[in-house]
Amino acid sequence: MKLLSRIEEVLLLAIWRLQDEAYGVPIREEVIRATGQHWHLGAIYGPLGRLYKNGYVFTVDGEPTPERGGRSKVFYRLTAKGREALRDLYRVNQELWTGISVVELEEEP
Amino acid sequence: MSARRPAPSRLGAWLVGRLIRPEIRAGALGDLEEQFRDLAARRGAFAARVWYWRQVLVVLPGFLRNTIPWSVIMFLNYLKIALRQMSRQKFISFINITGLALGMAACLLIYLWAGHERAYDGFFPDADNIYRVYCEYDVPDQPAQRYSPVTPSAVGPTLTRDFPEVAAAARTCLHYWSISRQDHRFTEPVFLVDLSFFDVFSVEFVAGKRESAFEKITDIVITEELARKYFGAADPLGQTLRVETWYDARIMGVVRSFPGNTHFRPFGVLIPFDLYKPLWGRDLNDWKTSDYVTYIRLADGASATALAAKIAGLRQPHVTDGTVHLRLQALTDMHTTELGGGGLVVYLNIFALVGAFILLIAGVNYMNLATACSSRRAREVGIRKVVGASRSQLARQFLAEAFLSSLLAAVLAWLAAWLFLPVFNEMTGRELSLVFSWREIRFLAGIVLLTGLLAGSYPALVLTAVRPVTILRGLTRGLGGGPWLRRGLVVVQFSIAISLMIGVMVVYGQLDYIDTMDLGFAKEHMITFPLGNELNQRFERFRRLLADHDGIVGVTRTNSPPTYTESTTGGGKIWWEGKPAADTGPSFAVLGVDEAGLDTLGLNLAAGRFFSTDFPADRQDAVVINEAAARAMGVDSPVGKRFRIWDRSATIIGVVKDFHLSSLHRAIDPLVLLPRWGEDTVCIRMTGRDQAGTLAFISDTLxxxxxxxxxxxxFVEHMLAEEYLTEVRSGTILRYATFLAIFISCLGLLGLAAFTAEQRTKEIGIRRVLGASVGSVVALLSREYFAWVLLANLVAWPLAWWASARWLESYAYRSDLEFHMFLAAGAAALLIAMLTVGGQAWRAGRANPVRSLRHE
Incomplete structure (x- = not known):
């Protein structure tokens, strides 16, 4: 099992959550919404490209539309490997958080 | 709607593209554009642009930090290797860089020259909007008489009045009149012009005002230069100059003299056009007779082509016979392009091509030597590949080396051009100067780029193709592309060189032909000068005084110097006894001449007699024609027949043998000689003995x-020579260019031969030990080069034949293309090539075989 970086995890989750609507613009919006911080261009498309290269996601071209200057939307979908990676991450996260109380974390030492 | 929608900037998109993995690039750019459009729709294009650029700029620094330093380091490494390579192979580098530098210097000089010629008249403000109106006649059998630069006087006013596209039109006509102030009397170029001349050409007034320039009909405007000549430092404004003996003209303006590169040369005095009416009673709104050059300036935004189409048929209704169209020629084309095409522009194009060829030859040298020596580089390429260089990186390296060579060559080229410029100026007869200006730099940079790309791309392709495994195992043979390509390139080089050589021989052959051709009149020792009004009135006395001098053959008056005549009838307007009714007939050239014309010009009579003072009726009732006219009229014995030209009716009293009244480009036109018509030139023929004394005598008598x-x-001979000045100069330049082409080709051959000889050192050693003679080794090494150059001949001959024939077509009288020219060029190329290669082979053959065998 190979652990993904945090942003890769966030991206995979965003793609999974958006399902059929997962193309660049909403993905970025989703990432920004979930994390509450600004992600610049390179920070999104860099890891996305890496995910693509390593086979976690694949792309499906949509119809070209005029508002995109004649370019098609490129939708991202998880591959089997991508879904497996998410499952692994879920397990690891659960493992890591087991027995940890958020209430205690909020108390001043 | 969609057409005007804002789009993200191209540069921004390109930059973004650099940042994103190519697999997902298109999608990402689409995403960005979608957001951009969305933003543009909600908050305006500006906000969207700002947003887009913020997206780009935020990531840019990191990107640059990660790429630039590495590129710089790699580049420095390439540079180091390239410099080492150059210093290791000094001879090859010398050949490469010298060849490229010479080629570039040639291109630079030709560019300078062409730029100068094309810039003629370009200094006039708004020059692109100024056009000359000219006439095209429909005279199918006489192409030389098709075009005429002069138009009728009605053209100018009509264009200004009826065509809103024409902002201003001006008629001009040049005369040579005597202008005097007290005892200073000179013959000056006098332009009769409309006041609108100053609108068309935006002439700058140094003194006086444009508005009041021609207040009275006797007012004149002169150039600064002329003002200095007549008045020195004194203020010329309001002063008077005497025009011929006619009237005192008041100077109402002084204009700045034009720079040297204008077709208004010579230029001196401007006089109101309207003066023609009181002076000679001319009709200034006439459509029939063409005498004036008309210039127009287009209104802003008007299209010349559209206007040309509109005015083409303007003159036609006023012409009773023949067809004539008005046409437009751009002012900036006047110097380079003759009416109906041809002229200097042909030579400029030829030389642009020649320059490119020379550069090509030098580029081929680089390619050939780089690939031939590739085995020396193979190991380096192998190692680089093993440690992970991509092919494109390697290709970039070899391209960079070619660029470095061409950059060094460019620096040398500048130096060479600068050194050679005085000689080149002599050849072109211009005052060119090489200044460090943006125009030249840009040109040279372009040349460097082109040469680098041309010379470097093939080595880059070939040298990077090697497989590391083969190389590192020590197998370096058979690298560097097929020898066939190299051979092909040498053939190309020599084909070009041989074609140029043939070209030079053809040009000189034709010039020699022109020089030795019998023009049909005595051009030697003949002088001409303008006939003033005063001299014309006292001409008989002048002639009598000169007649006694034994150095003078004859004195006559003509309407123009015997080297050309602009007066033609342009088809029609001519009738003769026995002329077929429906026929419009040929266009006749017209030459006015007095009774002494036959002897002075040295013409020969074919039939009848010439004008004579013994027949006073000749003045009104006689014409003489030439043989070409007799042929064109289709009359067997023209003498005695009636003849009418314009409204002048006369008897043909004689026929003169054909003579060349214009350059040999033109066929001899039918010519009619009119007695005492429009005379404004004096021709005096001398015997040639004590010429200086005779000239002094003429001057005193005058x-x-x-x-x-x-x-x-x-001198008429000089004027004739000027007709062929372009050809003579081009011939000289072409000779030098050819020499360069051959020299650079041989440089390349020298490098190749030296390289092969070195590669085969061991083989030659063995052959020598086994008893081969030096001669047989030389033969062995030179044989293949001999074959290549021979093949180059076969390629060059048809090409050169075709090009030469095309060039010669511009002459109505031309020398023949002779086979021995082709043979001579081929033999010369072969000889030079063999001397080059043979020298190397001889050295290889003479080397001590013991040393050769120890080689490597």
């Missing part, structure tokens, strides 16, 4: 007859 008159003469 002053005796017309006090204060200064003799400003020209």
């Amino acid at each position: 002053r005796q007859v017309v006090p204060g008159y200064t003799l400003e003469y020209r």
Whole structure:
């Protein structure tokens, strides 16, 4: 099992959550919404490209539309490997958080 | 709607593209554009642009930090290797860089020259909007008479009045009149112009005002230069100059003299066009007779082509016979392009091509030597590949080396051009100067780029193709592309060189032909000068005084110097006894001449007699024609037949043998000689003995007859030579260019031969030990080069034949293309090539075989 970086995890989750609507613009919006911080261009498309290269996601071209200057939307979908990676991450996260109380974390030492 | 929608900037998109993995690039750019459009729709294009650029700029620094330092380091490494390579192979580098530098220097000089010629008249403000109106006649059998630069006087006013596209139109006509102030009397170029001339050409007034320039019909405007000549430092404004003997003209303006590169040369005095009416009673709104050059300036935004189409048929209704169209020629084309095409522009194009060829030859040298020596580089390429260099990186390296060579060559080229410029100026007859200006830099940079790309791309392709495994195992043979390509390139080089050589021989052959051709009149020792009004009135006395001098053959008056005549009938307007009714007939050239014309010009009579003072009726009732006219009229014995030209009716009293009244480009036109018509030129033929004394005598006599008159003469032979000045100069330049082409080709051959000889050192050693003679080794090494150059001949001959024939077509009278020219060029190329290669082979053959065998 190979652990993904945090942003890769966030991206995979965003793609999974958006399902059929997962193309660049909403993905970025989703990432920004979930994390509450600004992600610049390179920070999104860099890891996305890496995910693509390593086979976690694949792309499906949509119809070209005029508002995109004649370019098609490129939708991202998880591959089997991508879904497996998410499952692994879920397990690891659960493992890591087991027995940890958020209430205690909020108390001043 | 969608057409005007804002789009993200191209540069921004390109930059973004650099940042994103190519697999997902298109999608990402689409995403960005979608957001951009969305933003543009909600908050305006500006906000969207700002947003887009913020997206780009935020990531840019990191990107640059990660790429630039590495590129710089790699580049420095390439540079180091390239410099080492150059210093290791000094001879090859020398050949490469010298060849490229010479080629570039040639291109640079040709570019300078062409730029100068094309810039003629370009200094006039708004020059692109100024056009000359000219006439095209429909005379199918006489292409030389098709175009005429002069138009009728009605053209100018009509264009201004009826066509809103024409902002201003001006008629001009040049005369040579005597202008005097007290005892200073000179013959000056006098332009009769409309006041609108100053609108068309935006002439700058140094003194006086444009509005009041021609207040009265006797007002004149002069150039600064002329003002200095007549008035020195004094203020010329309001002063008077005497025009011929006619009237005192008041100077109402002084204009700045034009720079040297204008077709208005010579230029001196401007006089109101309307003066023609009181002076000679000319109709200034006439459509029939063409005498004036008309210039127009287009209104802003008007299209010349559209206007040309509109005015083409303007003159037609006023012409009773023949067809004529008005056409437009751009002012900036006047110097380079003759009416109907041809002229200097042909030579400029030829030389642009020649320059490119020379550069190509030098580039081929680089390619050939780089690939031939590739085995030396193979190991380096192998190692680089093993440690992970991609092919494109390697290709970039070899391209960079070619660029470095061409950059060094460019620096040398500048130096060479600068050194050679005085010689080149002599050849072109111009005052060119090489200044460090943006125009030249840009050109040279372009040349460097082109040469680098041309010379470097093939080695880059070939040298990077090697497989590391083969190389590192030590197998370096058979690298560097097929020898066939190299051979092909050498053939190309020599084909070009041989074609140029043939070209030079053809040009000189034709010039020699022109020089030795019998023109049909006596051009030797003949001078001409303008006939003033005063001299014309006292001409008989002048002639009598000269007649006694034994150095003078004859004195005559003509309407133009015997080297050309602009007066033609342009088809029609001519009738003769026995002319077929429906026929419009040929266009006749017209030459006015007095009774002494036959002897002075040295013409020969074919039939009948010439004008004579013994027949006073000749003045009104006689014409003489030439043989070409007789042929064109289809009359067997023309003498005695009636003949009408314009409204002048006369008897043909004689036929003269054909003679060349214009350059040999033109066929001899039918010519009619009119007695005492439009005379404004004096021709005097001398015997050639004591020419200086005779000229002094003429000058003295002239002053005796017309006090204060200064003799400003020209030799007809010189004027004839000027007709072919472009050809003569082009011939000289072509000769040098050819020499360069051959030299650079041989440089390349030298490098190749030296390289092969070195590669085969061991083989030659063995052959020598086994008893081969030096001669047989030389033969062995030179044989293949011999074959290549021979093949180059076969390629060059048809090409050169075709090009030469095309060039010669511009002459109505031309020398033949002779086979021995081709043979000579081929033999010369072969000889030079063999000497080059043979020298190397001889050295290889003479080397001590013991040393050769120890080689490597």
